[in-house]
Amino acid sequence: MPARLPLDTLADLARTKTDDAARRLGELQNAQLSASQKLDMLVRYRDDYYAQLQALTAKGLPSAKWHNYQAFLATLDGAIEQQRAIVAQADGRVDRGRDDWRQHKRRLNSFDTLVDRVRRQEQLAQAKREQRDSDERAARGFLARAANPTF
Numbered sequence: 001m002p003a004r005l006p007l008d009t010l011a012d013l014a015r016t017k018t019d020d021a022a023r024r025l026g027e028l029q030n031a032q033l034s035a036s037q038k039l040d041m042l043v044r045y046r047d048d049y050y051a052q053l054q055a056l057t058a059k060g061l062p063s064a065k066w067h068n069y070q071a072f073l074a075t076l077d078g079a080i081e082q083q084r085a086i087v088a089q090a091d092g093r094v095d096r097g098r099d100d101w102r103q104h105k106r107r108l109n110s111f112d113t114l115v116d117r118v119r120r121q122e123q124l125a126q127a128k129r130e131q132r133d134s135d136e137r138a139a140r141g142f143l144a145r146a147a148n149p150t151f
Contacts, residue, residue: 005118011111018108021101028097032090039083046076 053061053069061069 005115007111007115007118011108011115014104014108014111018101018104021097021104025094025097025101028090028094032087032094035083035087035090039080039087042076042080042083046073046080049073049076 049069050073053066053073056069057066
C-alpha cells in the first residue's frame with residue numbers, strides 16, 4: 001500500500017465537508033419540497049372553497065354567510081401569501097446550499113487531482129529507481145562475467 005500523503009488528509013477532510021454539504025443540501029431540498037407541498041395544498045383548498053362559494057352564490061346565499069366565506073377566503077389568501085414567502089426563502093436556502101456543495105465539490109476535485117498527480121510522480125520515480133537498479137545489476141553481472149571468462 002502506498003504511503004499516506006499529507007494531501008490525503010486534506011482530501012479526506014474535503015471529502016467529509018463535501019459529504020456534509022450534500023447532506024445539508026438534501027435536508028434543505030426536503031424542507032423546500034415540504035413548503036411547496038403545503039402551498040399547493042393551501043391553493044387547492046382555497047380553490048375548492050371558492051368553488052363552493054360560487055355554487056352557493058348561484059343558488060342564493062344569505063349575506064351573513066357570504067361575508068363569512070369572504071372573510072375565510074381572505075384568511076386563506078393571507079396564509080397562501082405567507083406560505084409563498086416561506087417557499088421563496090426555502091428556494092433561496094436551497095440555492096445557497098447548492099452553491100456551498102458545488103464549492104466543496106470543486107475543492108475536493110482539486111485535492112483528488114493533486115493526490116493523483118503526486119501518486120503518478122511517485123510511481124514514475126519508483127519505476128526509474130527500479131530501472132536504474134536493474135541496469136546496475138545487469139552491468140555488475142556483465143563486468144563479473146567479463147572478468148571471469150569461463151570457456
